[in-house]
Amino acid sequence: MAKGGLVKKVMAKILSQIDEGRLKPGDRIPSERELSQAMDVSRHTLREAIKCLESYGTLESRLGSGTYIKVRPQLVASWNSGSQKGPRMTDIFQFRMAIEPNIAFLAATTATKAGLVRVENNLKLQRQAEEDCDIERWAAADREFHLLLAELTGNPLFIKSMRRLSRTIADHVDNSHLSHSRIGSYHDNHVSIYRAILQQDSKKAFFHMEEHLRLLPWVENLETPYPTAEPAALSIIAWSDVKAESSSEAKTSKKDKLAKSAKGQA
Secondary structure (H helix, E strand, O other), X not given: OOXXXXXXXXXXXXXXXXXXXXXXXXXXXXXXXXXXXXXXXXXXXXXXXXXXXXXXXXXXXXXXXXXXXXXXXXXXXXHOOOOOOOXXXXXXXXXXXXXXXXXXXXXXXXXXXXXXXXXXXXXXHHHHXXXXXXXXXXXXXXXXXXXXHHHHHOOHHHHHHHHHHHHHHHXXXXXXXXXXXHHHHHHHHHHHHHHHHHOOOHHHHHHHHHHHHHOOOOHHHOOOOOOOOXXXXXXXXXXXXXXXXXXXXXXXXXXXXXXXXXXXXX
16 A cells, blocks of 8 residues: 555544544544554654644644644634624535536536636645645645636626735635545535536536535534525526527527528519
């Protein structure tokens, strides 16, 4: 197994112990010697895994004391408290649900080859940041991904809105909710959205984006119901269908007129 694979395997084992309750917030994890022997890996591999988990905020090292399971802050509570320092998470999520699935929908019909290449390169940056356990770099690439989709639409209002949203998230949302597994899931979502756009499948792009947004960790704790973007999407889809039908009817009508004209001249 490659070095990166071993590190991820060790991370998964430690996270599994946390999920199962064998390690709890505030607990000190076993020593390097004990863990490396128990997991049958070198101390170097173990240190790399611990370093990654520290960068994700799962573990914290205390000088002269050891490594502990970090007590994570309750981000949702602070965001829904009505603080005037920034918009509530509810506000951000409602806005994203209303606009981003429709951006993905439209991007599937307007994307240029050059724009798609930029998105593909962004996905590579996300994967590299994930492998490097660099949360800040991954979060920046994540924000850029959503902005690039807006740019694919060619609509200046979408682009301007998403640029402002990106700055708001960068300024007011910390990354304490991110974990190695969550980042992996988000990246998979991004790939699914990209592939749908690449295939020019608007409906699939829309629903993959909506599904992606529903995975955000604070969704189930929102104080107010979040809107489903489905009505907006259905209206766009319906409009597209009507436009296609109108175009088809117009072509049929033109053919009928030409046929009648030809018949009259015969």
